[in-house]
Amino acid sequence: MKKNRVGMVSVGMTKFNRRAKETAKELCYYSSKMALDNAGLTRKDIDGVIIGSAPDAFDGVHQKHEYLTDGSGGMNLPSTRGYVGGGTGVFSPIQGWYQIASGMFDTILVTTEEKMSTVQPSAQAAFLTIFDNLIERPLGPNLIWIFALEMQRYMKKHNIPKEHIASVSVKNKLNAIDHPANMLGRKHTLEEVLEAEIMADPVRLLDVSPVADGSVSFVMMSEKKIKENGISYDDVAWVDGVGWNVDTTLWNNRDLYYPKYVEKAAKQAYRMAGLKDGEINPTSLRKWLDFAEPYDPFNYKELHHLEGLQLFEKGGAAKAAFEGITARDGDFPVTPSGGLLGVGNPIAAAAGMKSAELFFQLTGSAGKRQVELNENPRGLAQAWGDLMQVGTVLIMKGGRVE
Numbered sequence: 001m002k003k004n005r006v007g008m009v010s011v012g013m014t015k016f017n018r019r020a021k022e023t024a025k026e027l028c029y030y031s032s033k034m035a036l037d038n039a040g041l042t043r044k045d046i047d048g049v050i051i052g053s054a055p056d057a058f059d060g061v062h063q064k065h066e067y068l069t070d071g072s073g074g075m076n077l078p079s080t081r082g083y084v085g086g087g088t089g090v091f092s093p094i095q096g097w098y099q100i101a102s103g104m105f106d107t108i109l110v111t112t113e114e115k116m117s118t119v120q121p122s123a124q125a126a127f128l129t130i131f132d133n134l135i136e137r138p139l140g141p142n143l144i145w146i147f148a149l150e151m152q153r154y155m156k157k158h159n160i161p162k163e164h165i166a167s168v169s170v171k172n173k174l175n176a177i178d179h180p181a182n183m184l185g186r187k188h189t190l191e192e193v194l195e196a197e198i199m200a201d202p203v204r205l206l207d208v209s210p211v212a213d214g215s216v217s218f219v220m221m222s223e224k225k226i227k228e229n230g231i232s233y234d235d236v237a238w239v240d241g242v243g244w245n246v247d248t249t250l251w252n253n254r255d256l257y258y259p260k261y262v263e264k265a266a267k268q269a270y271r272m273a274g275l276k277d278g279e280i281n282p283t284s285l286r287k288w289l290d291f292a293e294p295y296d297p298f299n300y301k302e303l304h305h306l307e308g309l310q311l312f313e314k315g316g317a318a319k320a321a322f323e324g325i326t327a328r329d330g331d332f333p334v335t336p337s338g339g340l341l342g343v344g345n346p347i348a349a350a351a352g353m354k355s356a357e358l359f360f361q362l363t364g365s366a367g368k369r370q371v372e373l374n375e376n377p378r379g380l381a382q383a384w385g386d387l388m389q390v391g392t393v394l395i396m397k398g399g400r401v402e
Contacts, residue, residue: 005223006100007236008093008396010039011356012217016183016344020213024059024115025071027215032073032111035217040229046219047105049074051081052092052112054347054385057126060118072111072217085385086295087244088112089216089351090392094242096220101239106225112352113215123211130387136252144208148200150256150388151300155202157257158315162202164322166193168299169206169341171321175328176338178368181353183212183344193299209297212344216352218359234399237362240378241395243268251388262308262382265391269380270310273395282312289395291333291361291371293354293381296340305382306334308391333371336361351383355394362398373398 012034014020014027022030028051036042051072056064065081072079082088082095089112096108116123124142131137154160170193176185188206196205221229226236243265247254254260270280275288294305303317311332312320320326326334337343337357340350358379360366377398384391 004101004103006097006220006239007223007226008218008220008239008359009226009231009236010035010219011359012036012038013181013353013356014215016181016212016214016346016349018183018210018212019117020115024061024113024118025068027115027213028068028071028111028113031215031217032071032109035109035219036073039219041107041219043073045107046073046077046109047107048078048080048099050092050095050099050108050110051079052083052088052110052348052352053081054083054085054088054114055126057129058119058123058347059115060120068113073109083348084246084390084392086297086347086351087383087385087390087392088348089353090355090381090383090394091244092348092352093218093220093355093394094244094392096218097239097242100220100222106222108220109217110220111215111217112348114346114349115213116211116346117213144203145200146251147298148203151202151298153256154300154304158318160315160318162194163190164318165300165303166190166207167322168296168302169193171327172296172302172335172339172341174342175336175369176342179338179343181214181343182338184210185338185342203298207299209340209345209350212346214344214346214349216349216356218356235363237359237396237398239394240397241269241271241273243272243393245391247389249387249389256388258314259304259308259384259388259391261389262305262384262391263310265393266309266382269393269395280310282310282316285311286332288378289380290373290377291336291379293335293337293339293357293379295351295354295383296335297345299341301384302335302339305384309380309382309393328369328371336366336369336371351381354381354383357381358394358396362396
């Protein structure tokens with residue numbers, strides 16, 4: 001790793017919309033062109049392209065890799081598509097990292113995308129194919145009620161009041177007001193979240209992130225190429241640790257109160273970043289990290305994931321959120337971007353937005369979203385995907401790398 005350190009040097013992002021007028025190719029073009037422009041580069045400077053987009057059904061397009069290649073800047077260049085459901089937007093920069101860290105390339109353009117408004121009759125219908133034909137489909141499942149089961153189990157296991165979980169929606173939607181891509185950033189009261197339309201008990205409308213269309217791109221470079229291009233180290237977010245893990249698809253034979261797949265991915269990333277096992281505990285980690293961007297497709301999932309990331313004890317994240325510890329100006333800021341609950345949820349691009357937030361925060365370019373950083377700042381982005389089984393974790397470091 002020390003021979004081929006990798007940094008993120010620029011980001012490009014479209015606005016997230018319920019129904020974008022642009023095609024999926026055009027969304028990719030706008031975000032990738034913006035990332036290149038922000039880095040002062042053209043396509044001629046790129047060695048390869050990573051395309052991150054969730055399963056084809058989400059866009060209603062077969063073989064999305066081929067479809068999106070030209071819009072993503074990958075024509076006549078080596079290109080790789082990766083998708084692990086919602087975990088894709090964190091896994092894509094990880095793919096960029098290992099192609100550069102391996103010495104294969106020096107400069108990679110990473111593009112994440114989703115255009116879910118094209119799915120007919122709805123995005124929810126695309127999920128029906130993920131359920132087991134024999135033991136699950138006869139029950140007529142959908143994701144909302146499966147997550148309602150998980151939320152119930154989490155609340156019951158730790159005796160968590162719904163008010164504590166609802167506070168996450170209030171926080172994230174408020175944070176999103178300051179995000180340029182935001183779709184649903186606004187001020188909500190706790191009562192509005194608690195009394196919103198019921199979806200599947202205990203899940204209500206404002207507990208859920210809205211599906212969206214959007215694209216996020218990054219330019220990633222080797223340290224050698226960063227020096228050659230005269231890019232200041234202060235304008236780079238460096239990859240410090242990565243991790244990923246996949247659990248069984250059989251969600252019904254796991255205890256849903258705790259995401260082991262997130263814990264395993266997180267510990268892989270922490271160890272790569274140089275932490276010893278004795279340092280991987282909530283007290284130490286919240287001092288070592290400056291902020292975190294856990295995946296929040298539902299409000300309870302932010303809490304669920306914070307515990308899997310070892311940032312809070314099991315059952316402890318909900319109270320911390322309710323008490324303001326995880327507010328943007330709290331003791332440990334969580335989801336300063338506004339997350340999926342506030343900015344929107346174009347699956348792969350949603351976690352791409354979280355990876356981008358690491359760059360914005362660590363380079364001091366987050367504007368009103370900027371959190372207070374330590375002398376050696378670090379941030380963590382995490383995503384989760386498929387049927388409650390995929391964990392992806394990216395840790396980045398700001399400033400001068402020793």
